[in-house]
Amino acid sequence: KNLLTMTLLPSFVTHAAKRIAQGSLHSSLRPLSSLTDPSMLRYWGKGNLQNAIPIQREARIVSLSDPNDDANSALNYGALPEGAHLLAIGTKFDEFDIRTLQEQEPNVLFVSHPLARKPLVQLLDALPTVEWVHTRSAGIDFVTSPGLSASKVYVTNARGQFSSTLAEYCMMACSYFAKSLPRLIQQKQDRNWGKYDVLELRGATLGVVGYGDIGRACAKLAHVYGMKVVALRRHPDLCVDDPLCDKVLPSTTEALNELMSESDYILVSAPLTDDTRGLIGPTQFAHAKDQAVFINLGRGPVVDEDALIAALKSGKLKGAALDVFTEEPLPVESELWDLDNVLISPHNMDQTATFMHEATEFFVNENLPRFVRKEELLNHVDKVAGY
Numbered sequence: 001k002n003l004l005t006m007t008l009l010p011s012f013v014t015h016a017a018k019r020i021a022q023g024s025l026h027s028s029l030r031p032l033s034s035l036t037d038p039s040m041l042r043y044w045g046k047g048n049l050q051n052a053i054p055i056q057r058e059a060r061i062v063s064l065s066d067p068n069d070d071a072n073s074a075l076n077y078g079a080l081p082e083g084a085h086l087l088a089i090g091t092k093f094d095e096f097d098i099r100t101l102q103e104q105e106p107n108v109l110f111v112s113h114p115l116a117r118k119p120l121v122q123l124l125d126a127l128p129t130v131e132w133v134h135t136r137s138a139g140i141d142f143v144t145s146p147g148l149s150a151s152k153v154y155v156t157n158a159r160g161q162f163s164s165t166l167a168e169y170c171m172m173a174c175s176y177f178a179k180s181l182p183r184l185i186q187q188k189q190d191r192n193w194g195k196y197d198v199l200e201l202r203g204a205t206l207g208v209v210g211y212g213d214i215g216r217a218c219a220k221l222a223h224v225y226g227m228k229v230v231a232l233r234r235h236p237d238l239c240v241d242d243p244l245c246d247k248v249l250p251s252t253t254e255a256l257n258e259l260m261s262e263s264d265y266i267l268v269s270a271p272l273t274d275d276t277r278g279l280i281g282p283t284q285f286a287h288a289k290d291q292a293v294f295i296n297l298g299r300g301p302v303v304d305e306d307a308l309i310a311a312l313k314s315g316k317l318k319g320a321a322l323d324v325f326t327e328e329p330l331p332v333e334s335e336l337w338d339l340d341n342v343l344i345s346p347h348n349m350d351q352t353a354t355f356m357h358e359a360t361e362f363f364v365n366e367n368l369p370r371f372v373r374k375e376e377l378l379n380h381v382d383k384v385a386g387y
Contacts, residue, residue: 040160040378043081044365056374059084060104062127064119065112065136066091071356072112072136074364081364083372091115093122105129108371109153110363111143112136112356121147132371135381136359138162138213139299141272144386155383156367158359162350163217166269166297166323169349170218171225173321174201174265176343177293202226207263209256209280210270210298211239211248212387218267219244232259234385256280257287265293272299273386280304285311291318297349300325309335312342323349 043049059081065072067089076089087104090096091113109130111120120143124130135143135157148155175181178199187194206222208215211231219229228246231239232255239248249255256279260266266288270276281304288294294317296303305326311317319341325334328347336342367377381387 041366042375043369044362049082049369052369053373053375055083055372057083057107057372059108059368059372060106061086061108061110062096062101062106062123062130063089063110063112064091064116064123065089065110069112072110072360073357074361075110078364081369081372084364084368091119093119093126096123098126101127107131108368109133110136112360114142116143117145121145121151124148124151124153132156132377134363134367136356136363139271140381140383140386141299144273144383149384151383153383154377155381156377156379157381158362159213159379159381161359161362162355163214165350165352165355166214167217167221169297169321169323169345170267170295171201171221173295173343174204174206174222174225174293176321177319178204182340204228204264205230205246205262206265206267207259208232209259209266209268210276211245212269212271214297215267215269216242216244218269227265230259230262232256253283256284260284260287260292261289263289263292265295268294268296268302269298270302271387272301276302278302278304280308282307282310285316288316290316293318294320295322296320297323300328305334305336309339312339317341319343321345323347 043052061075061084063072063075063086067076075086080086087106088096088101106127107129109120109123109132111133112135120133124147130153133148133153133155135155138157138159138161140155140157178201180196180198183196202225205228206219207230208219209232211219211233215231215233219231222229223244229244230247230249231245232249232251233239234251236248236250239245242248249259268280270279276299279302285307288311294308294311303326308320312320321343322336323345324347325336330336330344330346336344367379370377
Protein backbone atom coordinates (compact mmCIF):
# COMPACT_ATOMS: atom_id res chain seq x y z
CA LYS A 1 0.00 0.00 0.00
CA ASN A 2 2.77 2.45 0.96
CA LEU A 3 4.70 1.78 -2.25
CA LEU A 4 1.65 2.41 -4.47
CA THR A 5 1.00 5.88 -3.04
CA MET A 6 4.56 7.13 -3.58
CA THR A 7 6.11 9.54 -6.00
CA LEU A 8 8.60 6.87 -6.98
CA LEU A 9 12.20 7.37 -8.04
CA PRO A 10 13.77 4.82 -10.46
CA SER A 11 16.53 3.90 -7.98
CA PHE A 12 13.96 3.41 -5.25
CA VAL A 13 11.77 1.19 -7.42
CA THR A 14 14.75 -0.97 -8.37
CA HIS A 15 15.85 -1.32 -4.78
CA ALA A 16 12.33 -2.04 -3.54
CA ALA A 17 11.87 -4.73 -6.18
CA LYS A 18 15.12 -6.32 -5.11
CA ARG A 19 14.03 -6.28 -1.47
CA ILE A 20 10.66 -7.85 -2.35
CA ALA A 21 12.39 -10.57 -4.37
CA GLN A 22 14.59 -11.31 -1.38
CA GLY A 23 11.54 -11.59 0.84
CA SER A 24 12.76 -8.78 3.10
CA LEU A 25 9.91 -6.28 2.68
CA HIS A 26 8.46 -6.45 6.15
CA SER A 27 7.95 -4.52 9.34
CA SER A 28 10.94 -4.40 11.63
CA LEU A 29 10.97 -7.17 14.19
CA ARG A 30 14.02 -5.80 15.94
CA PRO A 31 13.77 -5.74 19.75
CA LEU A 32 13.26 -2.40 21.44
CA SER A 33 16.44 -0.39 21.71
CA SER A 34 18.00 -0.62 25.13
CA LEU A 35 18.96 3.01 24.63
CA THR A 36 15.39 4.25 24.89
CA ASP A 37 13.76 4.94 28.25
CA PRO A 38 10.81 2.50 28.20
CA SER A 39 8.82 4.70 30.58
CA MET A 40 8.56 7.35 27.87
CA LEU A 41 7.11 5.05 25.22
CA ARG A 42 3.40 4.70 24.49
CA TYR A 43 3.44 2.73 21.24
CA TRP A 44 6.83 1.26 20.32
CA GLY A 45 6.82 -2.38 21.35
CA LYS A 46 3.37 -2.14 22.93
CA GLY A 47 1.71 -4.57 20.53
CA ASN A 48 -2.04 -4.21 19.93
CA LEU A 49 -3.12 -0.55 19.60
CA GLN A 50 -6.87 -1.19 19.50
CA ASN A 51 -7.36 0.68 22.77
CA ALA A 52 -5.22 3.62 21.69
CA ILE A 53 -6.60 7.09 21.01
CA PRO A 54 -8.35 7.16 17.60
CA ILE A 55 -6.50 8.50 14.57
CA GLN A 56 -7.01 12.26 14.26
CA ARG A 57 -5.11 12.98 11.02
CA GLU A 58 -2.92 11.44 8.36
CA ALA A 59 0.88 11.56 8.29
CA ARG A 60 1.95 12.20 4.69
CA ILE A 61 5.71 11.72 4.72
CA VAL A 62 8.53 12.90 2.49
CA SER A 63 11.89 11.26 3.23
CA LEU A 64 15.03 13.30 2.57
CA SER A 65 17.32 10.31 2.61
CA ASP A 66 19.22 7.79 0.53
CA PRO A 67 16.75 5.24 -0.92
CA ASN A 68 19.46 2.59 -0.55
CA ASP A 69 20.07 3.26 3.15
CA ASP A 70 19.14 -0.04 4.79
CA ALA A 71 18.85 1.63 8.20
CA ASN A 72 15.63 3.26 6.97
CA SER A 73 13.99 -0.07 6.13
CA ALA A 74 11.24 0.40 8.71
CA LEU A 75 10.16 3.58 6.94
CA ASN A 76 10.90 2.76 3.30
CA TYR A 77 9.76 -0.86 3.16
CA GLY A 78 7.95 -1.63 6.39
CA ALA A 79 4.29 -1.55 7.34
CA LEU A 80 3.74 1.98 8.58
CA PRO A 81 1.38 2.78 11.45
CA GLU A 82 -2.27 3.36 10.66
CA GLY A 83 -2.77 6.76 9.10
CA ALA A 84 0.84 7.11 7.87
CA HIS A 85 1.86 7.11 4.20
CA LEU A 86 5.27 7.56 2.58
CA LEU A 87 4.97 9.79 -0.50
CA ALA A 88 8.51 10.18 -1.80
CA ILE A 89 12.20 9.55 -1.11
CA GLY A 90 15.16 11.53 -2.42
CA THR A 91 18.50 13.05 -1.52
CA LYS A 92 18.26 16.31 -3.53
CA PHE A 93 15.53 18.80 -4.21
CA ASP A 94 15.45 18.08 -7.95
CA GLU A 95 14.86 14.38 -7.30
CA PHE A 96 11.34 15.13 -6.04
CA ASP A 97 8.24 15.69 -8.19
CA ILE A 98 7.30 18.91 -6.44
CA ARG A 99 4.07 19.51 -8.37
CA THR A 100 2.71 16.09 -7.42
CA LEU A 101 3.83 16.52 -3.82
CA GLN A 102 2.12 19.91 -3.59
CA GLU A 103 -1.12 18.19 -4.62
CA GLN A 104 -0.57 15.47 -2.00
CA GLU A 105 0.12 18.07 0.75
CA PRO A 106 2.82 16.32 2.79
CA ASN A 107 2.96 17.30 6.45
CA VAL A 108 6.01 15.33 7.69
CA LEU A 109 9.66 15.46 6.60
CA PHE A 110 12.03 12.69 7.72
CA VAL A 111 15.71 13.64 7.35
CA SER A 112 18.72 11.34 7.44
CA HIS A 113 20.91 12.43 4.51
CA PRO A 114 24.17 14.08 5.69
CA LEU A 115 23.93 16.80 3.00
CA ALA A 116 20.36 17.75 3.84
CA ARG A 117 20.82 21.39 4.92
CA LYS A 118 20.10 23.06 1.54
CA PRO A 119 17.47 20.64 0.15
CA LEU A 120 15.61 20.72 3.48
CA VAL A 121 15.09 24.48 3.22
CA GLN A 122 14.16 24.15 -0.45
CA LEU A 123 11.55 21.52 0.39
CA LEU A 124 10.13 23.59 3.24
CA ASP A 125 9.78 26.57 0.88
CA ALA A 126 8.10 24.48 -1.81
CA LEU A 127 5.91 22.44 0.54
CA PRO A 128 4.29 24.86 3.02
CA THR A 129 2.00 22.11 4.35
CA VAL A 130 4.92 20.45 6.21
CA GLU A 131 4.36 20.74 9.96
CA TRP A 132 6.99 18.42 11.42
CA VAL A 133 10.65 17.66 10.64
CA HIS A 134 12.35 14.68 12.28
CA THR A 135 16.09 14.02 12.04
CA ARG A 136 17.43 10.49 12.46
CA SER A 137 20.45 11.75 14.41
CA ALA A 138 20.69 13.29 17.86
CA GLY A 139 22.74 16.26 16.67
CA ILE A 140 20.97 18.57 14.23
CA ASP A 141 23.97 20.72 13.25
CA PHE A 142 23.86 19.17 9.76
CA VAL A 143 20.44 20.77 9.07
CA THR A 144 20.45 24.00 11.10
CA SER A 145 20.13 27.15 9.01
CA PRO A 146 18.42 30.55 9.05
CA GLY A 147 15.79 29.05 6.77
CA LEU A 148 14.96 26.26 9.20
CA SER A 149 15.00 28.66 12.15
CA ALA A 150 12.54 30.98 10.41
CA SER A 151 10.15 28.18 9.47
CA LYS A 152 7.04 27.21 11.36
CA VAL A 153 7.89 23.51 11.56
CA TYR A 154 8.20 21.52 14.76
CA VAL A 155 11.54 19.70 14.94
CA THR A 156 12.37 16.44 16.74
CA ASN A 157 15.44 14.20 16.76
CA ALA A 158 16.66 10.76 17.83
CA ARG A 159 17.93 11.87 21.23
CA GLY A 160 18.32 8.89 23.54
CA GLN A 161 19.12 6.35 20.83
CA PHE A 162 22.88 6.80 21.23
CA SER A 163 23.35 7.73 24.88
CA SER A 164 23.85 4.35 26.56
CA THR A 165 26.80 3.16 24.50
CA LEU A 166 28.44 6.61 24.71
CA ALA A 167 28.11 6.48 28.48
CA GLU A 168 29.87 3.12 28.46
CA TYR A 169 32.64 4.66 26.37
CA CYS A 170 32.97 7.52 28.85
CA MET A 171 33.53 5.15 31.76
CA MET A 172 35.91 3.04 29.69
CA ALA A 173 37.92 6.19 28.94
CA CYS A 174 38.06 7.10 32.63
CA SER A 175 39.29 3.60 33.48
CA TYR A 176 41.76 3.62 30.58
CA PHE A 177 43.73 6.37 32.29
CA ALA A 178 42.92 5.53 35.93
CA LYS A 179 44.25 1.99 35.57
CA SER A 180 46.99 2.88 33.03
CA LEU A 181 45.79 0.44 30.38
CA PRO A 182 48.55 1.36 27.89
CA ARG A 183 51.10 0.37 30.51
CA LEU A 184 49.35 -2.96 31.06
CA ILE A 185 49.37 -3.69 27.35
CA GLN A 186 53.05 -2.81 27.06
CA GLN A 187 53.97 -4.91 30.09
CA LYS A 188 52.16 -7.89 28.62
CA GLN A 189 54.10 -7.50 25.39
CA ASP A 190 57.34 -7.23 27.41
CA ARG A 191 56.39 -10.14 29.71
CA ASN A 192 56.94 -7.72 32.56
CA TRP A 193 55.36 -8.49 35.97
CA GLY A 194 55.94 -4.96 37.30
CA LYS A 195 53.34 -3.82 39.82
CA TYR A 196 52.22 -0.18 40.04
CA ASP A 197 49.63 1.94 41.82
CA VAL A 198 46.33 2.69 40.09
CA LEU A 199 43.75 5.42 40.63
CA GLU A 200 40.24 4.85 41.91
CA LEU A 201 37.26 6.37 40.16
CA ARG A 202 35.26 6.37 43.37
CA GLY A 203 35.45 9.83 44.86
CA ALA A 204 36.81 11.43 41.68
CA THR A 205 34.87 14.25 40.01
CA LEU A 206 33.35 14.04 36.54
CA GLY A 207 32.61 17.44 35.03
CA VAL A 208 29.97 17.31 32.30
CA VAL A 209 29.96 20.14 29.76
CA GLY A 210 26.56 19.83 28.13
CA TYR A 211 24.24 18.01 30.50
CA GLY A 212 21.71 16.77 27.98
CA ASP A 213 20.64 13.20 27.32
CA ILE A 214 24.16 11.93 26.66
CA GLY A 215 25.68 13.86 29.55
CA ARG A 216 23.08 12.54 31.96
CA ALA A 217 23.58 8.96 30.77
CA CYS A 218 27.29 9.34 31.55
CA ALA A 219 26.49 10.87 34.93
CA LYS A 220 24.24 7.91 35.71
CA LEU A 221 27.08 5.43 35.30
CA ALA A 222 29.56 7.72 37.04
CA HIS A 223 27.19 7.91 40.00
CA VAL A 224 27.15 4.12 40.24
CA TYR A 225 30.95 4.18 40.32
CA GLY A 226 30.80 6.56 43.27
CA MET A 227 32.02 9.60 41.35
CA LYS A 228 30.94 13.15 42.04
CA VAL A 229 29.24 14.92 39.15
CA VAL A 230 29.46 18.61 38.30
CA ALA A 231 27.12 19.53 35.43
CA LEU A 232 27.11 22.58 33.19
CA ARG A 233 23.92 23.33 31.27
CA ARG A 234 22.01 26.21 29.75
CA HIS A 235 19.02 25.72 32.08
CA PRO A 236 20.40 24.61 35.48
CA ASP A 237 16.91 24.88 36.98
CA LEU A 238 16.06 21.64 35.15
CA CYS A 239 18.44 19.81 37.51
CA VAL A 240 16.99 21.08 40.78
CA ASP A 241 16.08 17.62 42.04
CA ASP A 242 18.47 15.57 39.91
CA PRO A 243 19.99 12.94 42.24
CA LEU A 244 22.93 12.38 39.90
CA CYS A 245 24.38 15.88 40.23
CA ASP A 246 26.44 17.12 43.16
CA LYS A 247 26.65 20.59 41.61
CA VAL A 248 24.93 22.25 38.66
CA LEU A 249 26.42 25.32 36.99
CA PRO A 250 25.00 27.73 34.38
CA SER A 251 26.48 28.04 30.90
CA THR A 252 28.77 30.98 31.60
CA THR A 253 32.50 31.36 31.02
CA GLU A 254 33.14 31.70 34.74
CA ALA A 255 31.15 28.55 35.53
CA LEU A 256 32.92 26.61 32.78
CA ASN A 257 36.31 27.58 34.18
CA GLU A 258 35.10 26.54 37.63
CA LEU A 259 34.10 23.12 36.30
CA MET A 260 37.48 22.72 34.59
CA SER A 261 39.32 23.50 37.83
CA GLU A 262 37.32 21.03 39.93
CA SER A 263 37.09 18.03 37.61
CA ASP A 264 39.40 15.03 37.49
CA TYR A 265 37.63 13.91 34.30
CA ILE A 266 36.20 16.52 31.94
CA LEU A 267 33.48 15.24 29.62
CA VAL A 268 32.31 17.33 26.67
CA SER A 269 28.92 16.21 25.37
CA ALA A 270 27.66 19.59 24.15
CA PRO A 271 26.06 19.96 20.70
CA LEU A 272 27.66 22.12 18.04
CA THR A 273 26.00 25.53 17.77
CA ASP A 274 27.19 29.06 17.12
CA ASP A 275 27.52 29.50 20.89
CA THR A 276 29.49 26.29 21.54
CA ARG A 277 31.93 26.44 18.62
CA GLY A 278 35.39 26.86 20.19
CA LEU A 279 33.86 26.76 23.68
CA ILE A 280 36.86 24.94 25.19
CA GLY A 281 40.03 26.88 24.41
CA PRO A 282 43.37 27.99 25.93
CA THR A 283 41.73 29.78 28.85
CA GLN A 284 39.69 26.74 29.83
CA PHE A 285 42.69 24.40 29.64
CA ALA A 286 44.67 26.85 31.74
CA HIS A 287 41.98 26.56 34.43
CA ALA A 288 41.91 22.76 34.24
CA LYS A 289 42.99 20.75 37.25
CA ASP A 290 46.52 19.43 36.85
CA GLN A 291 46.55 15.93 35.39
CA ALA A 292 42.88 15.99 34.47
CA VAL A 293 41.62 13.66 31.73
CA PHE A 294 39.71 15.24 28.84
CA ILE A 295 36.95 13.30 27.04
CA ASN A 296 35.08 14.57 23.98
CA LEU A 297 32.14 12.65 22.56
CA GLY A 298 29.99 15.62 21.53
CA ARG A 299 31.27 17.49 18.49
CA GLY A 300 34.89 18.16 17.51
CA PRO A 301 34.64 21.92 16.76
CA VAL A 302 33.41 22.59 20.30
CA VAL A 303 37.08 22.25 21.30
CA ASP A 304 40.07 24.29 20.11
CA GLU A 305 42.17 21.34 18.97
CA ASP A 306 45.46 23.28 18.96
CA ALA A 307 44.88 24.34 22.56
CA LEU A 308 44.06 20.75 23.49
CA ILE A 309 47.27 19.47 21.88
CA ALA A 310 49.29 22.12 23.74
CA ALA A 311 47.76 21.09 27.07
CA LEU A 312 48.49 17.43 26.36
CA LYS A 313 52.09 18.05 25.31
CA SER A 314 52.82 20.30 28.30
CA GLY A 315 51.59 17.71 30.79
CA LYS A 316 48.79 19.95 32.03
CA LEU A 317 46.38 17.19 31.04
CA LYS A 318 47.09 13.59 31.90
CA GLY A 319 45.44 12.46 28.69
CA ALA A 320 42.48 12.69 26.36
CA ALA A 321 39.93 10.27 24.94
CA LEU A 322 38.52 11.62 21.69
CA ASP A 323 35.72 10.22 19.58
CA VAL A 324 35.10 13.43 17.61
CA PHE A 325 37.41 15.88 15.88
CA THR A 326 37.42 19.26 14.15
CA GLU A 327 38.05 17.54 10.84
CA GLU A 328 36.87 14.00 10.17
CA PRO A 329 38.43 11.69 9.22
CA LEU A 330 41.27 12.94 11.42
CA PRO A 331 44.06 14.01 9.02
CA VAL A 332 47.08 11.71 9.02
CA GLU A 333 49.31 14.70 9.75
CA SER A 334 47.48 15.60 12.97
CA GLU A 335 49.73 15.64 16.03
CA LEU A 336 47.07 13.78 17.96
CA TRP A 337 48.12 10.55 16.27
CA ASP A 338 51.62 10.93 17.71
CA LEU A 339 50.67 11.58 21.33
CA ASP A 340 50.95 8.53 23.58
CA ASN A 341 48.46 10.02 26.06
CA VAL A 342 45.59 10.22 23.56
CA LEU A 343 42.97 7.53 22.95
CA ILE A 344 41.48 7.96 19.47
CA SER A 345 38.32 6.38 18.11
CA PRO A 346 36.91 7.16 14.64
CA HIS A 347 33.60 8.73 15.74
CA ASN A 348 32.10 5.29 16.17
CA MET A 349 31.56 4.84 19.90
CA ASP A 350 27.80 4.97 19.37
CA GLN A 351 27.95 2.78 16.28
CA THR A 352 26.32 -0.48 17.26
CA ALA A 353 25.23 -2.83 14.49
CA THR A 354 21.65 -1.60 14.72
CA PHE A 355 21.89 1.95 16.11
CA MET A 356 20.65 3.73 12.97
CA HIS A 357 17.90 1.16 12.41
CA GLU A 358 16.70 1.82 15.95
CA ALA A 359 16.73 5.57 15.36
CA THR A 360 14.44 5.15 12.34
CA GLU A 361 12.24 2.69 14.21
CA PHE A 362 11.78 5.25 16.98
CA PHE A 363 10.36 7.66 14.38
CA VAL A 364 8.14 5.02 12.77
CA ASN A 365 6.93 3.13 15.82
CA GLU A 366 6.70 5.87 18.47
CA ASN A 367 6.52 9.41 17.11
CA LEU A 368 4.42 8.65 14.01
CA PRO A 369 1.64 7.04 16.09
CA ARG A 370 1.76 10.09 18.34
CA PHE A 371 1.55 12.48 15.39
CA VAL A 372 -1.52 10.90 13.78
CA ARG A 373 -3.25 11.05 17.18
CA LYS A 374 -2.20 14.67 17.78
CA GLU A 375 -0.26 13.68 20.89
CA GLU A 376 2.92 15.33 22.11
CA LEU A 377 5.96 14.20 20.13
CA LEU A 378 9.07 13.01 21.95
CA ASN A 379 12.45 14.71 21.58
CA HIS A 380 11.46 18.24 20.66
CA VAL A 381 14.43 20.33 19.50
CA ASP A 382 14.83 24.10 19.63
CA LYS A 383 15.59 24.71 15.94
CA VAL A 384 17.05 28.15 16.69
CA ALA A 385 19.35 27.07 19.54
CA GLY A 386 20.26 23.88 17.68
CA TYR A 387 19.47 21.38 20.46
